Amino acid sequence: MMRELEYFLSGKIKEECGVFGVFNVKEASTLVYYGLHSLQHRGQEGTGIAVSTGEKISREKGEGLVSEVFNSEKLDKLQGKMGIGHVRYSTSGGGGIENVQPILIRSHLGDFVIAHNGNIVNAKELKMQLEAKGSIFHTTSDSEIIGHLILREVGEFEEKLMKALNHLEGAFSFLIMNKDTMYVIRDKNGFRPLSMGKLEEGFVFSSESSAFEIVGAEYIRGLNPGEVLIVSKDRIESKQYTESTQNKMCAMEYIYFSRPDSSINNLNVHNSRRECGTILAKESPVEADIVIGVPDSSLSAAMGYSNFSGIPYEIGLIKNRYVGRTFIKPNQKQRERGVKMKLSAMEAVVKNKKIILVDDSIVRGTTSKHIIKLLKDAGAKEVHMRIASSPITNPCFYGVDTSTYSELISNTLNLKELTEYIGADTLNFLSLEGMYEGLGKNICTACFTGKYPTSMFSLLENLK
Ligand code: SF4
Incomplete structure (x- = not known):
């Protein structure tokens, strides 16, 4: 798609x-x-x-x-x-x-x-x-x-x-x-x-x-x-x-954009994601039967989480790779259908299971909400969401459309409210220190911190 x-x-x-x-x-x-x-x-x-x-x-x-x-x-x-x-x-x-x-x-x-x-x-x-x-x-x-x-x-x-x-x-x-x-x-x-x-x-x-x-x-x-x-x-x-x-390499290149087989600044993307998943498991442990990742960009982090926690890694979500291009203007119903067209839950794997669901990031929260619903509809007993990056609270001015302040869900809801909104049993993000540990210090983290590495004057002009 x-x-x-x-x-x-x-x-x-x-x-x-x-x-x-x-x-x-x-x-x-x-x-x-x-x-x-x-x-x-x-x-x-x-x-x-x-x-x-x-x-x-x-x-x-x-x-x-x-x-x-x-x-x-x-x-x-x-x-x-x-x-x-x-x-x-x-x-x-x-x-x-x-x-x-x-x-x-x-x-x-x-x-x-x-x-x-x-x-x-x-x-x-x-x-x-x-x-x-x-x-x-x-x-x-x-x-x-x-x-x-x-x-x-x-x-x-x-x-x-x-x-x-x-x-x-x-x-x-x-x-x-x-x-x-x-x-x-x-x-x-x-x-x-x-x-x-x-x-x-x-x-x-x-x-x-x-x-x-x-x-x-x-x-x-x-x-x-x-x-x-x-x-x-x-x-x-x-x-x-x-x-x-x-x-100030964009942290999102490691977290989401780049292919896992790319290396950026001599750090392989798959390995960096896996490391973030490992740190996430150290920081936010929870009892569960299986760990699953949202395909494709979160699979490496889910492997890292599973490896450190000792909880088996499973394929709980299948991506439909042959969804054609469509130009329907999306409304809420089509958004929900869109997620269903893109992802399916594996009932045989998730039914009656306590699941740790690893994703790379939360922007507006709609993806997480729909995926958790998919898993629960397929019989998952509990869904514990773990995010392999920190909450995104600020827009990007450097070529990535991370939306506006008001659309960023971590800007408007606190952790408890967000957990309820997406329908998870528990929710936790990787800490900022954890991101630096996994990705190195030479990264831009402005959309997580609001500390932009270029002059604010140009950025404000850009917003007008
Ligand atoms: S603000 Fe965020 S998305 Fe934009 S370059 Fe920095 S890390 Fe990347």
Whole structure:
């Protein structure tokens, strides 16, 4: 099911986009296609690929899944040995084909294309300034801003780019490509992941390292905060667009977004989730017959909980993987049906059992409420809910739609009220200390703490 609909239906968090690029490889468009397939979980609204022959850039894009937008005919049109691609989730700027990336900028500098994962928090101010100076925007996406900033700076392309990046606040992993050079960029706070791999004589870049496997690339390293990799046929060079950096990887990348087979900052996602489940079991023990996880992102944490507690791990919920895309505008009834379409309780496993149900997070509480009802309807005697992250009490401004303050259930209900609302017998969250123990200290936890790692001025402007 389309993740946006899933969000409306079930109250889960919306994703933020993924980027994938290749340099100096045969059949670049086909490799980008496979890479984007592996990143499909990061965005399902639209996708695009741009490829360069060294002389000319061509681009194809469309709304929908990678497999719906591309076929061999379209990929054959994209000739060249370097290319970038994007899967979109419209966290900022809304949907529509014009916002599907890579964005193509035609200019006196020659054509260049942009693929962006993240959210520019000072987008409004920058756009106003740029429009006042005569820039004309062709999309409503904040990703186009970097293109206009580049055009307005002085110097050669690389110099312009380095200067332009210093105007941006917020989260960005960019792949920018002109006809002969690729620029691979990570923001100075390191919010979004971006990895580099090696493939024969060429290089591969991806939002998640798990996408390297499908194209046969070998993981080399993650980019550092503030790093710009310049890749052309003569050189691969690493520069910093700023020295003022911090490492604030989005905690939600570990908790929910990324695939378990990805590694971020040298920490495997499955292992980090499992560790959080282990700590959760230490912090919040409860007597039960079985431990189950909500598929897929909570299974690793459930394994960790089971392993530490000694309570058997079981498959209590089955995910229906073949739910088609639907565009019905959801009301409450459809939301409930949506959860039923997506998940089924295994009566043979859960009937008459005391269950520990592990999930990765609670946003609006609707998912938890429906899943607990599913389990109880299937005969579960008790459901003890354990959440492998802390309560989400603040919105995200860095490219993840964690809703508004009023929609975040942990903001409006205390633990006892929330337990009653979702219908659990008991409920507990992983502590903030537990999250740091499981995921390391170099993470952004602003949606759990309200302590934002960037200037509040831009964030407040963003809210207007
Ligand atoms: S506020 Fe939350 S979702 Fe947003 S980047 Fe920080 S940890 Fe991630």
